[in-house]
Amino acid sequence: MHNPVAVxxxxxxxxxxxxxxxxxxxxxxxxxxxxxxxxxAHGALFMFGALIALSVAALIPDATTGxxxxxxxxxxxxxxxxxxxxxxxxxxxxxxxHEMQLLLTFALVFVLGDAAKLLWGxxxxxxxxxxALAGSAHAAGLSFPxxxxxxxxxxxxxxxxxxxxxxxxxxGMFVRAATMDREMLSALGVDTRTLFTTVFALGAALAxxxxxxxxxxxxxxxxxxxQVLIDAFAVVVIGGLxxxxxxxxxxxxxxxxxxxxxxxxxxxxxxxxFACMALVLIVRPRGLMGAAE
Amino acid sequence: MSAAILRVEALVKxxxxxxxxxxxxxxxxxGEFHAIIGPNGAGKSxxxxxxxxxxxxxxxxxxxxxxxxxxxPPHHVARRGVARTFQITSVFGNLSTLENVQVALLAHxxxxxxxxxxxxxxxxxxxxxxxxxxxxAGSAEQPAGTLAHGDQKRLELAIALxxxxxxxxxxxxxxxxxxxxxLESIRLVHRIAAGMGLSCVFTEHDMxxxxxxATRITVMHQGRVLAEGTPAEVRARPDVxxxxxxxxx
Amino acid sequence: MKPRHATPLAAAALLVxxxxxxxxxxxxxxxxxxxxALYAVSFNVLLGYGGMLSFGHAAFFxxxxxxxxxxxxxxxxxPALVLAGLLPAAMxxxxxxxxxxxxxxxxxxxxxxxxxxxxxxxLLYTLALKATPLTGGDDGLTGLKPPGLIxxxxxxxxxxxxxxxxxxxxxxxxxxxxxGYTLRALRANALRVQYLGVDVRAHRLAAFAVSGAFAGLAGxxxxxxxxxVFPSWLDWTASATxxxxxxxxxxxxxxxxxxxxxxxxxxxxxxxGRTEYWPLAMGVVIMALVLLMPAGLTGVWxxxx
Numbered sequence: 001m002h003n004p005v006a007v008x009x010x011x012x013x014x015x016x017x018x019x020x021x022x023x024x025x026x027x028x029x030x031x032x033x034x035x036x037x038x039x040x041a042h043g044a045l046f047m048f049g050a051l052i053a054l055s056v057a058a059l060i061p062d063a064t065t066g067x068x069x070x071x072x073x074x075x076x077x078x079x080x081x082x083x084x085x086x087x088x089x090x091x092x093x094x095x096x097x098h099e100m101q102l103l104l105t106f107a108l109v110f111v112l113g114d115a116a117k118l119l120w121g122x123x124x125x126x127x128x129x130x131x132a133l134a135g136s137a138h139a140a141g142l143s144f145p146x147x148x149x150x151x152x153x154x155x156x157x158x159x160x161x162x163x164x165x166x167x168x169x170x171x172g173m174f175v176r177a178a179t180m181d182r183e184m185l186s187a188l189g190v191d192t193r194t195l196f197t198t199v200f201a202l203g204a205a206l207a208x209x210x211x212x213x214x215x216x217x218x219x220x221x222x223x224x225x226x227q228v229l230i231d232a233f234a235v236v237v238i239g240g241l242x243x244x245x246x247x248x249x250x251x252x253x254x255x256x257x258x259x260x261x262x263x264x265x266x267x268x269x270x271x272x273x274f275a276c277m278a279l280v281l282i283v284r285p286r287g288l289m290g291a292a293e
Numbered sequence: 294m295s296a297a298i299l300r301v302e303a304l305v306k307x308x309x310x311x312x313x314x315x316x317x318x319x320x321x322x323x324g325e326f327h328a329i330i331g332p333n334g335a336g337k338s339x340x341x342x343x344x345x346x347x348x349x350x351x352x353x354x355x356x357x358x359x360x361x362x363x364x365x366p367p368h369h370v371a372r373r374g375v376a377r378t379f380q381i382t383s384v385f386g387n388l389s390t391l392e393n394v395q396v397a398l399l400a401h402x403x404x405x406x407x408x409x410x411x412x413x414x415x416x417x418x419x420x421x422x423x424x425x426x427x428x429x430a431g432s433a434e435q436p437a438g439t440l441a442h443g444d445q446k447r448l449e450l451a452i453a454l455x456x457x458x459x460x461x462x463x464x465x466x467x468x469x470x471x472x473x474x475x476l477e478s479i480r481l482v483h484r485i486a487a488g489m490g491l492s493c494v495f496t497e498h499d500m501x502x503x504x505x506x507a508t509r510i511t512v513m514h515q516g517r518v519l520a521e522g523t524p525a526e527v528r529a530r531p532d533v534x535x536x537x538x539x540x541x542x
Numbered sequence: 543m544k545p546r547h548a549t550p551l552a553a554a555a556l557l558v559x560x561x562x563x564x565x566x567x568x569x570x571x572x573x574x575x576x577x578x579a580l581y582a583v584s585f586n587v588l589l590g591y592g593g594m595l596s597f598g599h600a601a602f603f604x605x606x607x608x609x610x611x612x613x614x615x616x617x618x619x620x621p622a623l624v625l626a627g628l629l630p631a632a633m634x635x636x637x638x639x640x641x642x643x644x645x646x647x648x649x650x651x652x653x654x655x656x657x658x659x660x661x662x663x664x665l666l667y668t669l670a671l672k673a674t675p676l677t678g679g680d681d682g683l684t685g686l687k688p689p690g691l692i693x694x695x696x697x698x699x700x701x702x703x704x705x706x707x708x709x710x711x712x713x714x715x716x717x718x719x720x721x722g723y724t725l726r727a728l729r730a731n732a733l734r735v736q737y738l739g740v741d742v743r744a745h746r747l748a749a750f751a752v753s754g755a756f757a758g759l760a761g762x763x764x765x766x767x768x769x770x771v772f773p774s775w776l777d778w779t780a781s782a783t784x785x786x787x788x789x790x791x792x793x794x795x796x797x798x799x800x801x802x803x804x805x806x807x808x809x810x811x812x813x814x815g816r817t818e819y820w821p822l823a824m825g826v827v828i829m830a831l832v833l834l835m836p837a838g839l840t841g842v843w844x845x846x847x
Contacts, residue, residue: 110825
């Protein structure tokens with residue numbers, strides 16, 4: 001199977017799933033970097049994005065408009081949900097011991113998971129793909145689903161947008177500073193409360209957007225939030241907790257590892273992800289680009 | 294003739310671009326009460342950290358009682374007979390005052406691996422003795438976290454003494470105390486150290502404290518040793534005076 | 543009798559008298575409570591005493607369960623041998639797993655320690671899921687019956703009571719020992735403990751191994767009682783269970799987590815009997831716990847007097 005076409009296809013597949021992973025992991029990493037909380041509920045936020053997208057798209061007859069509306073609604077809806085979670089719940093436990101923070105986000109997983117079942121039922125759905133993006137592109141003897149190419153483009157666009165936000169706005173400057181030193185930030189008079197809320201909301205919105213983008217190609221149902229989260233954890237560890245560029249590189253890495261791993265060791269590709277995660281933690285905990293301890 | 298209990302040669306420690314210790318030499322004779330002074334950022338805490346193995350030195354040599362201990366981890370250095378207290382009070386707040394000392398005594402006696410015996414009364418007598426020595430005899434049952442700041446410093450001393458050290462390293466032992474308390478505190482340490490034949494190196498900002506008890510002084514500045522000698526010698530040096538111009542007494 | 547002994551003794555008496563007239567179902571629940579109590583208390587040795595939050599403790603509970611199941615399914619072993627060897631085997635294997643996992647994990651602290659234990663648990667989960675010839679894969683191992691002598695629910699209940707009682711006694715001695723004191727000091731200030739001449743990493747590893755071994759024992763007991771063991775015992779949501787139980791009961795006392803286990807098991811049984819939205823209910827309970835009652839049930843009780 002050292003067929004260059006197959007390799008190219010797997011590479012593209014890996015990159016496109018890496019982009020989806022990036023959307024979830026970027027938020028997870030930012031939230032940890034600024035709020036110092038490992039948000040176990042992030043996968044559930046992804047799932048909510050997918051479910052919202054499904055519902056909104058179903059309301060709009062024109063597939064392309066429906067798709068665009070679905071993306072917007074998912075990002076906005078989950079962003080708002082995120083803001084609510086942060087102000088209503090997380091805000092109270094910033095000074096609590098780690099086990100309390102862990103339990104709270106875990107509890108959110110349970111609550112959101114069942115809430116999703118209550119609101120959307122227990123079946124699995126897939127969203128309809130907008131006509132413009134269905135089908136495959138052909139080049140150099142290789143055919144590749146258009147939608148996945150779209151994902152790559154979308155992911156890159158989001159990455160670029162995030163980079164701009166983090167490096168060209170005041171907000172972004174505070175976020176990067178917070179990742180380094182939280183205490184200093186409030187000493188400087190920065191309104192950390194609002195900062196935390198916006199960071200969490202943005203992270204959530206990204207996850208929601210990821211879910212919406214994933215909706216046409218994954219089976220959206222109960223349990224989605226679990227699979228997705230494990231990969232996201234591995235990504236943020238490998239990339240470095242708190243680093244968005246790190247999350248980007250690590251997402252591509254994990255995406256590619258999964259794409260090729262599935263071919264090489266069919267049953268055990270998932271082991272590779274955990275093994276990488278463990279290895280990084282053992283050898284270099286700050287990952288590729290995280291802040292030094 | 295007294296032998297050097299501690300000999301540090303050309304100790305260097307860098308953090309990225311910052312050179313915290315730039316070739317520090319220090320010799321401490323047995324029985325000395327040696328003060329290290331210098332402005333903030335002179336490298337005093339880094340020095341203690343590197344000395345005791347918390348940070349690996351980039352180059353240089355550390356010899357304790359004639360033995361090379363360069364780069365040995367803290368728990369080895371402690372076993373060799375070096376005890377240390379910390380600038381930010383480090384007692385075990387969740388244990389009682391007595392238990393704090395007991396833990397130290399048990400660790401010294403290599404009993405920290407014992408998983409079956411009841412620890413409750415073990416070494417209690419000796420622990421109580423040490424508490425009495427530092428003036429905490431009445432506080433045995435109190436949770437260490439609720440002790441007043443000055444008492445916590447005393448407890449730190451008791452914990453350090455539990456290890457039967459030959460060298461005591463005290464990092465800002467009077468930090469956070471009012472002026473009068475500082476003198477009493479350092480005199481207590483001096484009395485105990487003299488009584489037990491301990492050598493002592495301590496860092497300090499308050500010159501009154503330093504000149505009250507120190508037998509020798511090392512002045513550090515920007516990671517280097519600026520001056521070293523008896524209090525009278527150091528006091529007289531113009532370069533030392535310049536560094537300390539405006540420094541609160 | 544000292545006042546602080548009164549409650550545990552009363553509880554013990556209750557536990558001995560309990561089975562009279564109880565239907566088998568509730569005996570089964572009682573066994574689950576006991577097993578989970580041991581699980582929670584052993585977990586708390588790490589958390590409440592040692593200050594180490596492990597996200598991957600279900601790995602050892604599951605390993606114990608699988609080991610017990612595999613021993614039981616060995617053809618041709620004399621029942622007496624099985625009976626004698628089952629539980630020690632579970633403890634040894636889980637303890638060994640804990641030594642290996644701990645060796646790598648204790649080199650890090652805080653969140654990195656937690657994530658490492660989590661990653662290892664997920665590795666073991668994958669092993670349980672994929673190593674089908676050994677572990678039955680997705681289907682797990684089923685049809686487990688306790689060996690003849692302790693096969694009846696009543697007999698198994700008393701057997702469990704004895705084993706869990708012994709296990710708790712051993713753990714109690716460990717936390718009251720010099721090792722236990724050192725562990726508590728580690729929780730307060732690990733740096734300072736190094737300066738006492740103590741190899742912190744080694745002590746943390748020992749605590750991890752002991753905790754893991756007893757979690758494995760609990761898993762073995764539960765596997766025999768429920769008759770099966772599944773990969774889901776090791777999946778990532780299972781890692782929250784010991785944490786919930788310990789915090790629910792209160793991590794500041796030795797038996798607090800045992801109380802938490804009892805409440806947790808009973809809640810689960812009662813709620814999942816009435817609704818399929820058991821996770822939702824559990825989630826709400828946990829939120830209430832964290833936001834309103836972080837000291838746990840024993841914490842509230844103590845304050846109340």
